[in-house]
Amino acid sequence: MLSFLPAPVIGVLNAILLGINTLFWCLLLYIPAILKLIIPIKGFQVLCTKVIIAIAEAWVACNVGWMKLTQSTRWEVSGDEQLKREGWYLVLSNHQSWVDILAMQRVFNHRAPFLKFFLKQQLIWVPVIGLAWWGLDFPFMKRYSREYLIKHPEKRGEDLKATRRACERFRYTPVSVMNFVEGTRFTQAKHDKQKSPYQHLLTPKAGGVAFVLDAMGDSIQTLVDVTIAYPGGAPTFWDFLCGRVETIRMEIDTVAIPQELRGKDYSADAEHRRNVKEWLAEQWRAKDERLERMLG
Numbered sequence: 001m002l003s004f005l006p007a008p009v010i011g012v013l014n015a016i017l018l019g020i021n022t023l024f025w026c027l028l029l030y031i032p033a034i035l036k037l038i039i040p041i042k043g044f045q046v047l048c049t050k051v052i053i054a055i056a057e058a059w060v061a062c063n064v065g066w067m068k069l070t071q072s073t074r075w076e077v078s079g080d081e082q083l084k085r086e087g088w089y090l091v092l093s094n095h096q097s098w099v100d101i102l103a104m105q106r107v108f109n110h111r112a113p114f115l116k117f118f119l120k121q122q123l124i125w126v127p128v129i130g131l132a133w134w135g136l137d138f139p140f141m142k143r144y145s146r147e148y149l150i151k152h153p154e155k156r157g158e159d160l161k162a163t164r165r166a167c168e169r170f171r172y173t174p175v176s177v178m179n180f181v182e183g184t185r186f187t188q189a190k191h192d193k194q195k196s197p198y199q200h201l202l203t204p205k206a207g208g209v210a211f212v213l214d215a216m217g218d219s220i221q222t223l224v225d226v227t228i229a230y231p232g233g234a235p236t237f238w239d240f241l242c243g244r245v246e247t248i249r250m251e252i253d254t255v256a257i258p259q260e261l262r263g264k265d266y267s268a269d270a271e272h273r274r275n276v277k278e279w280l281a282e283q284w285r286a287k288d289e290r291l292e293r294m295l296g
Contacts, residue, residue, distance in 0.1 A: 011242035025059035031178040033135030079252030081114040093226035095180040096234035113174040139166030167215035210266035217262025245291035
């Protein structure tokens, strides 16, 4: 409707709308989040979590509203009809831009359980939304450098223990556990440095995926494989706010996770580690071929 406006004007307008929308819903979300913190009764905390999720979905719906109001982006999405609200999913996607997150939230909202991401521990201190992420049970991961672990070997495995603790909270309400297994956004420089065997993807890291399956193997039985493509090139967040993204393509495929990959000990079982890595590599080979077609 307002896509005729100059791109910088649209960008500023959308940034304001996003800010107001986030502030409003986060302030509302704080009420059940604080109650959840101070009243340690499991049933009550689960109820608070459901209220928090409903508020977060309203935030996403309002974001979709300003997208439709100001942007003429063409959305080409397939496979979303396979998603169900009452399910426990492991969601894996390629990662090219911060736009990926808003794009996935738009497509998944009210079609699947709310997406929950693994975040760096420092992000809990982000103003306004840090507490919101905590209330939503987003897993906060503290990553240690290799040099730090050499000096402090007792810290080895702490991040994976945090994964287990977070996944335990996911057992009480349907969830889509999201993981960008490449670990970072794709760039050609990163691709070349890694000597990635894939044309359009970085090498996937299996550890986070394996520990989700370890902790929730009896609940999560389905992989939701998401492939995102930007035919005009990966956009910046500002490009997206300005409405400069002409087309976003997304293909969603649901795949049963093999029974033998669930509920085992990734850290102690070498054969299991090899099986998980081979399975993930197979998914990534198929995704690379899919991206080649989607970008064509």
